[in-house]
Amino acid sequence: MTEGRIVKPLAVFIVVLVVILGGTFLLAVVNPGSSGPPDGQSIDGQSPSQYQPDAVNAPVDPEEGAISVDSEGSDKRILVDTSHGNQVSESELEPITEAVFEAGHTVEYGTSGTASFADSLGQYDGILIVQPLGSYSEAEREALQEYTDDGGRVVVLAEPTQTRLSTGFTQSTTTVSFGANNATERYGVRMGSEQLYNVDDAANDNNFKAIYASPSDDGDLTDGVETITFDTAGYAVVNGDAETKFTAVEGTRTLETRRTGTYATVVRNDNMVFVTDSTFISSSELYDADNEVFIGNLLSFLLDGEAPDPGGGATPSAGFGTGDSASTPAETPPEPTPTPVPTPSGS
Numbered sequence: 001m002t003e004g005r006i007v008k009p010l011a012v013f014i015v016v017l018v019v020i021l022g023g024t025f026l027l028a029v030v031n032p033g034s035s036g037p038p039d040g041q042s043i044d045g046q047s048p049s050q051y052q053p054d055a056v057n058a059p060v061d062p063e064e065g066a067i068s069v070d071s072e073g074s075d076k077r078i079l080v081d082t083s084h085g086n087q088v089s090e091s092e093l094e095p096i097t098e099a100v101f102e103a104g105h106t107v108e109y110g111t112s113g114t115a116s117f118a119d120s121l122g123q124y125d126g127i128l129i130v131q132p133l134g135s136y137s138e139a140e141r142e143a144l145q146e147y148t149d150d151g152g153r154v155v156v157l158a159e160p161t162q163t164r165l166s167t168g169f170t171q172s173t174t175t176v177s178f179g180a181n182n183a184t185e186r187y188g189v190r191m192g193s194e195q196l197y198n199v200d201d202a203a204n205d206n207n208f209k210a211i212y213a214s215p216s217d218d219g220d221l222t223d224g225v226e227t228i229t230f231d232t233a234g235y236a237v238v239n240g241d242a243e244t245k246f247t248a249v250e251g252t253r254t255l256e257t258r259r260t261g262t263y264a265t266v267v268r269n270d271n272m273v274f275v276t277d278s279t280f281i282s283s284s285e286l287y288d289a290d291n292e293v294f295i296g297n298l299l300s301f302l303l304d305g306e307a308p309d310p311g312g313g314a315t316p317s318a319g320f321g322t323g324d325s326a327s328t329p330a331e332t333p334p335e336p337t338p339t340p341v342p343t344p345s346g347s
Contacts, residue, residue, distance in 0.1 A: 065292040067099035071303035074104045078302050079124040082110040083117045084179065085133035087159075092282055096299065105303055118143035122309030126153040126302025131278045133176065136183040145186055146308075148271040153305030155298055156184055157278035160195040160234030187269040188240030191276065194254040196233045196263055203249045205229040205288060212289070213246045213265040221245045221268060221297050225290045230277035235263035242269040273301060 078100060080086075080093065090097070090109055097107045107128075111120040118140045121127065127147070136144070148154055161177040178191040198204045198211045205212065210231045215222035222245055235254075238244060246266035253260050267274045275298075280291050 065287050065290075067095065067286075067292050067299070068296040069099050069103040069105075069303065070296070070300045071103065071105070073303075076105040076125040076303045076305075077123065077307065078105065078107045078126045078128055078299075079111075079120065080107060080109045081117065081127060081129045081132065083134075084129075084136065086130050087133065087176075087278070088130035095283060095286055096281060096295065099296070100299060100303070103303070121147040121152065122150075123307055124152065125305040125307045126155070128302065129154065129156045129180065130281075131157060131159050131178065132180045133178075135179045141183050141186060144183055148187075150308035151306035152271065152308055153302045154272045155302055156180065156272070156274045157281065158184075158191045158234065158274065158276055159232050159278055160191065160276070161193060162195070162232070184272075184274055187272045187274070188238060188242035189267045189269065189274045190237050192235040192237050192254075192263075194234065194256050196230075196235060196248055196252050197255050198249065198252045200251050203251055205231075207231070209233075209255075211252055212249045214249055215245065216247045216264075217243060217245050219245065219268075220301060221266065221273065221294070223297060224293045225297070227289045228280065228291050228294045229285065229289045230265065231279040231285055232277055233265060234276040235265060236267045236274055236276050238264055238267055240269070242267045242274075245273075271305065273298065 080088070082088075093107070100107050108124075111117055118137075121143055127144075144154065158178045158180070159176075161175060164174050164176055165171060181190040184190055195209065196211050197208045199208050203212055204210050210229055211233050213228050213230060213233070215225060227249075228246065233248065235248065236242075236244075244264040244266070245268055246264070248263040248265055251260065252263055265276045279285055280288075281295060286292055286295065
């Protein structure tokens with residue numbers, strides 16, 4: 001290769017480099033201190049507000065507060081149903097168990113011994129049913145109805161139908177649905193078919209599926225509560241005497257059909273309360289918004305119930321011993337009068 005072929009490209013490169021460095025030097029002299037904006041400073045037209053450092057961590061609800069349980073009496077008992085494929089564990093409910101214990105009461109999981117769900121109801125002041133996947137038998141539905149008629153309290157936490165992905169050697173999807181509509185329909189309420197969402201940042205908890213709900217009525221359940229948040233919220237279909245206590249905030253829609261409406265999320269019918277989400281009781285959501293106040297109200301509602309048969313088990317056919325359907329002991333028949341034996345003559 002000749003010397004000219006090497007020197008000429010090299011000279012061109014040097015000239016270009018000198019021009020670039022010279023231009024940079026002149027800009028610094030003409031406009032000192034403009035080597036670039038300080039870290040985090042917005043440059044108009046180049047850095048949209050959503051990419052600025054102060055927008056990296058979106059605001060979330062503060063994790064604060066405490067569960068306060070207010071109930072009359074002492075030594076009350078709450079039963080957590082575990083016999084219907086319920087999607088709940090003792091570890092998830094540990095904060096609730098602690099709050100109830102601190103107030104002088106107890107939480108028990110499942111029935112003891114060989115007693116059935118229906119036969120055990122009368123021993124408890126309140127029953128907590130969390131996302132049951134199984135349905136309730138006719139005998140269990142009758143027992144629940146009789147239990148609430150006689151002063152017991154029931155809280156049902158439900159979730160809308162969801163599709164879950166199972167992983168392993170092969171991936172598959174499973175549809176999970178609330179299974180106790182056949183029991184809650186007796187109280188004028190059933191779980192709706194779709195999940196809810198809200199894309200308004202002021203109407204969700206940093207996630208379009210984590211919707212807000214607000215009180216729509218006064219009462220013990222709404223006392224001290226302005227906003228609650230549900231991560232997997234559905235809606236309740238209501239009829240009869242059931243009263244809506246909380247509704248999803250304005251702008252909430254159904255996830256699949258995109259329908260806007262007024263959606264009931266907490267409903268009460270006398271001694272039964274129905275909530276269209278169960279995730280708000282988990283440790284990660286327990287203290288979001290006013291969730292802890294609402295949970296305290298739910299626990300107080302359960303503990304204000306009265307065990308229909310606190311001394312022992314009850315059978316659905318016999319009632320719980322306090323209502324009109326309670327059985328009465330059968331009268332003991334009088335003993336027969338002995339027939340005199342004739343005395344033989346001559347004895």
